Amino acid sequence: MAFTGDTTGLNASVDTQGVFTDDANQTASLTVDDGTDDSTPGFGPIVAFVAVIVAAAILGRRREDR
Numbered sequence: 001m002a003f004t005g006d007t008t009g010l011n012a013s014v015d016t017q018g019v020f021t022d023d024a025n026q027t028a029s030l031t032v033d034d035g036t037d038d039s040t041p042g043f044g045p046i047v048a049f050v051a052v053i054v055a056a057a058i059l060g061r062r063r064e065d066r
Contacts, residue, residue, distance in 0.1 A: 007032050007033070007034075010032050011032070011034075012032055012033060012034035013031075013032050014029055014030070014031045014032075015029070015030045015032075016028070016029050016030075017029075017030060
């Protein structure tokens, strides 16, 4: 389950909260994200490979036409 909301002013962290009784207990983690995307931008390796093959084919045709 995920909830979104304004986390301005909060530090990125993971906090564990719990409820404990004599008979049972339950804990849950609350993650506050700083909102930055750490993934690598750009195309994946398959798209890059296809681009190299297409570029090589185009250059090969140019050389054959001369």
